[in-house]
Amino acid sequence: MDRLQGKTVLLVEDEPIVAMLVEDMLAGLGVGIIGPAARLEEAISMAQNENFDAAVLDVKLGGQNSVAVATVLQQRAIPYILATGFDSPTSPDYGRDVPVLNKPYLQDDLERALEQALSGINQLTK
Numbered sequence: 001m002d003r004l005q006g007k008t009v010l011l012v013e014d015e016p017i018v019a020m021l022v023e024d025m026l027a028g029l030g031v032g033i034i035g036p037a038a039r040l041e042e043a044i045s046m047a048q049n050e051n052f053d054a055a056v057l058d059v060k061l062g063g064q065n066s067v068a069v070a071t072v073l074q075q076r077a078i079p080y081i082l083a084t085g086f087d088s089p090t091s092p093d094y095g096r097d098v099p100v101l102n103k104p105y106l107q108d109d110l111e112r113a114l115e116q117a118l119s120g121i122n123q124l125t126k
Helices: 016-028 041-047 065-075 107-125
Strands: 008-012 034-039 052-057 082-085 098-102
Touching: 008 041, 016 052, 016 107, 034 107, 041 065, 041 082, 052 065, 052 107, 065 082, 065 107, 082 107, 098 107
Parallel strands: 008 034, 008 052, 052 082, 082 098
Antiparallel strands: none
């Protein structure tokens, strides 16, 4: 948990109750939160314009996929994890080796996935 202290995470989640639960989990990990972004356009704008260390990206936003948000994050070299209530995303546009959390997940699962995502980027930039 200490590795996440002081980090900021963009939360992209269209279900209000899930967003509140994830916000509580992130706060419990000592993580700052940007969002939640519930609509695709809002998520893209935040991904382009806000400063954050990582993102939790819901795969489906209001019936649309969130590949466009993932593309922005990839362009900015910001690590992210995917959260889904469905099968793991198969689109290669989400990138390889992206941690996937299957809903429902626990705070420990979120912590591990964020640490994995952040350590992957750190290894690429060393």
